[in-house]
Each structure stands twice: as C-alpha cells, then as structure tokens.
Amino acid sequence: MTMNDRTPIPEGRRAELGAFLRSRRESLSPATVGLPDGFRRRTPGLRREEVAMLADVGTTWYTWLEQGRDVRASEEVLAAIANALRLDAVERQHLFVLSDRPSPQVGSTNPDKLEEPLQRMLASLSGQPAYVTDRRWDILGWNRAAALIFGDYERLAVDERNLMFMVFANARHRHLLVDWEETARTSLAMFRHDSARYAGDPDFERLISTLRRRSDEFDAWWPRHEVLNPLSNIKRIRHPRKGLMVFEYTSFALQDGSDRKLTVYTPLNECRTVDKLDALIESAKRLL
Structure with a gap:
C-alpha cells in the first residue's frame, strides 16, 4: 500500500482525525477482530500495532496518523484502516471527510424502497x-x-x-x-x-x-x-x-x-x- 502526499490537511482537522481513530480503536475488543486477548492490557480496546497489522500499514506511520501529524493516507489505505476498525458506512464516510479524500458512497440496505x-x-x-x-x-x-x-x-x-x-x-x-x-x-x-x-x-x-x-x-x-x-x-x-x-x-x-x-x-x-x-x-x- 502507498501513502500519497498532497496539500497538507489543516492542523485542527488532523487532530480531529486522530481523536476519531483513537476512539474507534479503543471501542474494539481483540475478540471482535479475531485477535487473542493477551495479558496486561493497560488501555481499553486494540493496541495501535494491532490496528496497523490488521490494516497492513506501518505501526509508526499509523501512530503518526493518530497523533495528528502531517501525513496523508491514500484512499486504499483509508479503506484498509476502516476495515480494520470495523467502521460502519457513516463512520467510514466521516473518516474520508476528515482525511480530505473523496467520500465513499453510503449504500442503502434496500435501494429499491424508500424509508x-x-x-x-x-x-x-x-x-x-x-x-x-x-x-x-x-x-x-x-x-x-x-x-x-x-x-x-x-x-x-x-x-x-x-x-x-x-x-x-x-x-x-x-x-x-x-x-x-x-x-x-x-x-x-x-x-x-x-x-x-x-x-x-x-x-x-x-x-x-x-x-x-x-x-x-x-x-x-x-x-x-x-x-x-x-x-x-x-x-x-x-x-x-x-x-x-x-x-x-x-x-x-x-x-x-x-x-x-x-x-x-x-x-x-x-x-x-x-x-x-x-x-x-x-x-x-x-x-x-
């Protein structure tokens, strides 16, 4: 996977992106994503290295993303992170918006029938x-x-x-x-x-x-x-x-x-x- 560098994302949005990723990571249990619980978990949810492994990205790079540093993720990488964090359609779209990438479309569970x-x-x-x-x-x-x-x-x-x-x-x-x-x-x-x-x-x-x-x-x-x-x-x-x-x-x-x-x-x-x-x-x- 590749990380694309384009126009920098404003600092405030990068901070919001990092906080969002962290909140989603901490809301997941290892069992939810098929990982063993292990021992001595001092923080709730998954570890950063576990998310990085599931998304097939570098742990250091993912840590920078959560820390709000000036790094950019490609759409492919964002999709992988969204899958690793088990984001639903609305959360996935929010991730892309914060990352200044074209938003994936939210599909309808029954497109032929209106609510x-x-x-x-x-x-x-x-x-x-x-x-x-x-x-x-x-x-x-x-x-x-x-x-x-x-x-x-x-x-x-x-x-x-x-x-x-x-x-x-x-x-x-x-x-x-x-x-x-x-x-x-x-x-x-x-x-x-x-x-x-x-x-x-x-x-x-x-x-x-x-x-x-x-x-x-x-x-x-x-x-x-x-x-x-x-x-x-x-x-x-x-x-x-x-x-x-x-x-x-x-x-x-x-x-x-x-x-x-x-x-x-x-x-x-x-x-x-x-x-x-x-x-x-x-x-x-x-x-x-």
Missing part, C-alpha cells in the same frame, strides 16, 4: 409532482402528482425507471417534453457531471451502453463530454389530457450520504398549469 419518512414527505407534496432518485438517477419513489403528470412509474421495468432512460429511450416520455432536445442535452450534461465519480461502475456502464444502443442522439452526444452543474429550470409538458403545462423544477441533495436527490416540480400559472394539475388530482381522487 417511510421520505415516503410520507413525498405524499405530503400533494400539489407538486416530486420524486426521489439515486446516484444513477434511478427513480426510487414518487408521489401521486408525479405519476399523473409523467405516467405510472410502477409499470416500468426497474432499469427503465431511470430519468436518462426515460428522456432518451422512452417514446411516450419523450413526447411529453415540448422542448425535448434542450431538455435532453441539459440532462445529459448534468448526468455526466453527477456520474464522473462512478466512471467504470458496472451499473453506470450498463445504462450508458443501453442508451447508446437505443438512442442515436445519446450515442452522438455522449462522446462530447459536456458537463453542467445540477440546476433549476423550466419544463414544458405536453400532457395527453390537459395539454400544455409548465413547471419549474429544483433538485435537492438528501444529506444522508446516499447521493440521493429529491426533485420537486412547482406548477406555474402559465397555461393555467395550477388549475390543470388540481383537476387531475381531483379526478384521480374520485377514482379511488
């Missing part, structure tokens, strides 16, 4: 279409208003329940978008920006390969490497029952380390969109 508080929050946005997407822009959950405007996501196959797939490879959704080319180009540039950290990820590669086969436009535009930061924008919808509707949409990152986002569409007064959405919602209630 109940998120489901209730979506449902409460009754007058605004809204959905939650994951790191690959797969749609994980949505409210009734979103289904009334964009269609019933439940009817789509899992891999097709993806914003990029819907824009480029779902003919019905493509027809909904009045300004399709502008929306598609902007979406692709934002997706490339968001997906940069996952370059080479099999799930992303599968989606990109599918879209290049299914969409001539995606195949032509993807190699251009255009990028945009996520932004708020206007989306004009050609609804099959209500005609032209205009929404302003904004995405919000969920601050749980999951790389999920909440996207909310606010109906504008233009083209009587608010009235049209209210009518769709009332009509759907009568069918329940």
